[in-house]
Amino acid sequence: MDQQNKKWTIKDVARLAGISKGTVDRVVHNRGEVSEESRRRVLEVIEQIGYKPNIYASKLASRRTYRIACLIPEYRPGEFWELVQRGIERARSDENHYNLSVEVLLYEQYDSASFRRAAAKVLEMEPDAVVLAPMFPETAIEFTGRLAQADIPFVLIDSRLEESPYLAYFGMPMYHSGYQGAALLFDGDQGRGVGVFSIEHPDRRDNPTSRRARGFQAYLSEHHPDTPVYEQFIRPHDTKYNNKVMDAFFALHPEVRSLITFNSRVHLIAEYLERRGLEGYRLIGYDMLERNIAALRKGVCTYLIANITEMQVFNGIRALVEYLAFHKAPAVRDNYSSIDILTRYNVDYYFK
C-alpha cells in the first residue's frame, strides 16, 4: 500500500485533489466557502492517503487563542474541588498549550442562586468553550441549553447530565466505585454489620455520591443480604457535634468493625477514631484529599478509593482544545477514570 511513513502535507492533498491548499484548509476546518464537488474530492484524497495535519505547523501558524471558562464549586483548602483546581493549573502551565487561556468561575456549592449568577457571567464573557462541574441538575440543564444555543461546546466533569448535549464527560464511575468499596469492606471481615457515614446535605437528592451508595447497596444485597447497615449523619465542619453522634453510634453498635463513607471526607471519621484511640476497624473512604492521605498513611484508614482527579479537568480541557482546533470530537464521549485502590503501602507511588 502507500508507504505509511510518508508524511503527507496539505500541499500533497491539494495537488492530488487538483485544487489549492487554501481550499483544502477550508475543508479540513469546516470553514465553508467550498463547493460540494471540491469538498468531496478533498475528503476522498484525505481518506485515501490518510492525511493528518501536522499539529506543530498548525499550532505555530494559528494565532488564535482559545478562552475556556471553568465553572466549578468554590472550596476551602483541602476540599475535593481543590484537586480539580490543580488540574486547571496544570492545563495552564502545560507547555503544549500555548494560546490557551483558562478562566475559573466559582459558585457556592449549596446555593443554586450563586450558580445561576456564575453561569450568567460565563455566558457574558462569551468563552470559546466551557468546563462544567454541575451541582444542580435542573439549573445546570438550563445553562447547558444556553451554551448549546450560543454554539459553545462544553465538557462535563464529575457529574454527568445525561440530557444535555455535552461534548464529553470525564469522571469517576461512581456506581462501580461504591461496588468496589463494598467488595473491599467485606473481603475477610463480614457479617457483623457495617457503619455508613454520610454528610448532612442541605438538599440535593440525586448527587454523584448517592450513586456510589447505590453501588454499595447492590453489592450488599448480592453478596451479604443479611448484614445490617447502620447509617450515621455527620457534619463537615462541626467537630463537637460529630464527636457526640459518633460516640453514641459506637456505643450503640459495639460489634461493628467495618466503616465506610461515600463522600470525600473520610478523614473526619479517621480523625475521630484517632482522637478516641479506637483501633481494629476497617475504614474505607474516597478521594485523595491530603487529610485522607494522612489517615491512610497512619493506618487509620484502610483503603482509599480514588483517582487522579487532576486529570478529569485536564483531559476535559484537552478535549475542548482538540475540538476547537480541529473540530474533532473526542474518541470516547463518556470517559471514566480508573478506580484506584490506595493503601498505606502503595500510596506514595500515586504522586508524580
Added chain:
Amino acid sequence: MDQQNKKWTIKDVARLAGISKGTVDRVVHNRGEVSEESRRRVLEVIEQIGYKPNIYASKLASRRTYRIACLIPEYRPGEFWELVQRGIERARSDENHYNLSVEVLLYEQYDSASFRRAAAKVLEMEPDAVVLAPMFPETAIEFTGRLAQADIPFVLIDSRLEESPYLAYFGMPMYHSGYQGAALLFDGDQGRGVGVFSIEHPDRRDNPTSRRARGFQAYLSEHHPDTPVYEQFIRPHDTKYNNKVMDAFFALHPEVRSLITFNSRVHLIAEYLERRGLEGYRLIGYDMLERNIAALRKGVCTYLIANITEMQVFNGIRALVEYLAFHKAPAVRDNYSSIDILTRYNVDYYFK
C-alpha cells in the same frame, strides 16, 4: 515584573543580547562555535526573561529524525514483554512523535550469548539513543559502558542497573509491590500458611522478581512471622508437570488458602484451580497479561497487582526524545510506576 504571558522569541533574545538569532540558537543547543562572552550574555538574557523555545516551531523546523533502538527480551504471545512491545507501538504511532523511528531488537530471555549478539547489533547501527531492558547484569553493564563511550544516551526499563550511567529508569517498584501483595494476602485471612509459586529459572539470581519476593518476606516477618510459607516450583510451558506437582502440593497442604506468585504467570495457577474445580482460595498475582485478566474476571484470581506497563517504554522513549531535542534530562531519574490493585470489579476501567 515582566508580564509572564508575553511569549519571548529567539529574536527577542538576540536583540536583547545584542547578537543574531543564529548565535542564540547555537547557545541554546550547545552547538559550540560561540565565544564565551556571547554565551554568557545569551544565557543571562534567557534566564532573565524566562525564554522557553517554542516547541512547535522547533519540531516543525527540525528536519532531524531520531533513531532509537529498543533492546528487550523476545516473547511469545501473551507474555509480559508483549505489554512492553505495545508501548513501543504506541510511541511509534503517537502523533506527537514525528521524526522518530523506533527499532526493536530482541534477545532470548535466558541466553546471554543472544543478548551479546543483539547488543552488538545495536552498537553497529549507531542509534541516537537506546531503551534497554536488561536481563544479565554483568553483560548489560558492559554494554552500557560501550554506549556511554559512544556517547549514546540510554534509559533502563524494568530492571535498574545502579552502576550504569543511565539517563533515566522506568519501572515498577518491585520490592514494594511484593510488600503490597503480602498485605493484601493477609488482610482478613491469616495464619494457616501461604503457598508461593515460582517459575523454575534456568539461572538468574538477582532478577526483579526476586526483589518482589523480598518485599513479601519483609511484610511477613514484620507482621506474621509465624505463618509458614510453602514454596512450589512450576514450569512455564509444561501443563502436565504443573498438574502433577500442584496436585501433590495441595494434598500436602490442605489447610493453605492463600496463594501468591511473584512472576507474571499467575494464570497458570488460576487455570489449574479452575481445572480441578478448587474454590475458596485467595490468589494474588502480578501484571496485566490477558490470561491473568481473564482469571481475575472469573474470580479465580482475587487481586492482580499491576501497572500500565506500556507506559514504561513510552515514557522512556519520551524522555530520550526530550533529551535529544533539548539536551534536557528528565526531572526525575528513577521513575517508579504506581502499584495498581486490580479486582474483578475495577479492572474494566484500567483500559483505555
Added chain:
DNA sequence: CGGAACTTCGTGCACGTGCACGACAAATTT
C-alpha cells in the same frame, strides 16, 4: 607580510499550516 586555517557570527531559506486578501465567474439585482 601574505596567505592559510581557524573562530565566531549573521543571513536567509525551509518546515507545514492558518488565514487575509483579492481574483474571477456565476447569479442576481437594478
Added chain:
DNA sequence: AAATTTGTCGTGCACGTGCACGAAGTTCCG
C-alpha cells in the same frame, strides 16, 4: 445591459526555529 452581490478559489505572507552557507575577523606560520 450594466452593476452588484454571491459563491469559489488561489496566492502569499506570517508563525518561531534549525541549520547550511558563507562572511568577517583573528591567529598562525613560513
